Amino acid sequence: KIISEIDAVINLAGEAIAPRRWTKERKKLILSSRIDTTRALVESIGKSDRRPKVLISASAVGYYGPRDEEPVNEYTSPSLGYLASVCLQWEAEAQKAEDFGLRVVRLRIGGVLGAGGGLLAQMVGPFKFFAGGPIGDGKQWFSWIHRDDVIGIIKYAIENESVSGPVNATAPNPVTNKEFSDALGKALNRPAIVNVPVFAVKLALGELASLLLTGQRVIPEKILEAGYEFKYPTIDEALTAIFQKSD
Known part of the structure; x- marks a missing residue:
């Protein structure tokens, strides 16, 4: 009944990838x-008498797997490995909504930065005790996005019918670790x-360590072409805004 009363569905559901070790369970x-x-x-949605117009369904940049310097965009082929497999299966389930006439946006989200918990809260601790720094050689890429821009892209995708298929939700300026x-x-x-x-990272995190020791240089080509303007396009702007708000 609820689905028959709405025009857009946003699906962000999923167990957190980190920080707990990846056991089989x-x-x-x-x-x-x-x-x-x-x-x-x-x-x-398929059983509803009145269906929504659009499904915005989360995926992740893990779709692309570990990459070196090679920039990737929405047209880059998926990688192999556990996270890429999860993303492929996840996107395939969302894509089935097209059979019911919906426009489907598969949002490949990068590392989300924002105040009040999440990814950034796990990184700040060592820095506060003057023990922060890069992981390993620090050359691995980090495709990040400010939380406000995730919300902005979702809103933009709902309102603009030209946006469909895979969309990278990452800032236009990825950085190395x-x-x-x-x-x-x-x-x-x-x-x-x-x-x-x-x-030390491998010892502490096991297989999960791959998230910190490798990365992807993701470019949000499709949403930029669609005309979305990022509120926080650079990492300095994003972090300054986050910590000013949290002070």
Whole structure:
């Protein structure tokens, strides 16, 4: 009944990828929490007498897998590996809503930065104690986005019918891990000189460590072409705004 009364559905459901280690049970939960929820949602849409016009369904930049310097956009082929497989299956379930006449936007979201918890809260701790810095050599790419721009892109995608298919929800200026560490240290007025050893990350996180030790240089080509203007296009602007609000 609820679905028959709305024009747009936004699906962001899914168990958190981090910070807990990826046990077999946890990997199953990460997958099922996305696939089962999206499948049930699409099935409900199909049974509705009056269907929404658009489904905005989350995915992630993990679709592209570990990349080196190579920039990737929405037309880049998926990678292999666990997270890429999760994203492929997740997007496939969402795409089925097209069979019911909906416009489907598959939002490949990067690392979301915002005040009050989430990814950034996990990174700030060491810096506050003057122990922050890059992970390993710091050359791995980090495709980030301010939380306000995630909301902005979702709103823009709902209102603009030209937006469909895969859409990268990442800032237009990805940074390396070292560049991010330097920017975070600057925003917190702390040095970023303590390199975190690779072995320590692997020891602490197991398979999950791959998220921190590798990355992707993602370009949000489609949403830029569609005319969306980012509120926070650079990492310095984003972090300054976040910590000014949280003070």
